[in-house]
Amino acid sequence: MDLDLDGVHALVTGANGGIGLETVKVFLEQGPRVTAQYRSSAASLQPLIAEYPSTLSLAQADLASEPTVQSLFAALSTPVEVSVVNHAVYTGQAPLKDMTLAHWSNTLDNNLTNSFLGLREYLKGLEAGVAVGEGRFGERAAVVGVGSTAGKYREAGSADYAATKSALMYGFTLSLKNGIVKIASTVWRQAE
Incomplete structure (x- = not known):
């Protein structure tokens, strides 16, 4: 399957395991x-660096730190067109x-506030990249928020986690869509 991603720069957060690692692999194949x-x-990512040295970059970052998130995006050689919030x-x-x-607070900060910080910087870079107008930049822009069944229903004792996943799947992402479309993006959310 060709997803028409040649020339796109994708950022995957939480990329060193599970869904994030598999997402990185799928993107690299595309x-x-x-x-x-x-x-x-980054131990789980090292084999991929060896296989894709020219298309994979690793970025160690604590997404809870606003200056660190800003530095992460500032250090990128090209703006991000696809952001996978994992x-x-x-x-x-x-x-x-x-x-x-x-x-x-720990759960909300790590799962939701960190998403806000990263997506805010993503939007700034996307807007700047679209303004430059090089090639097809912005045509394939997307935000992918990795949700969970916990965002829809969760067993007792996980209200914190469920609240963050529900926000990412519904309120936050859907509100983001309404503003981001003015720049040039498509927002995806987890299928229900």
């Missing part, structure tokens, strides 16, 4: 440049009546 963001270990943490179950504010 031909775009890929920046694979990870927080702590990073997330699951800090374990706690009944809402027993959940601490620190637990709640």
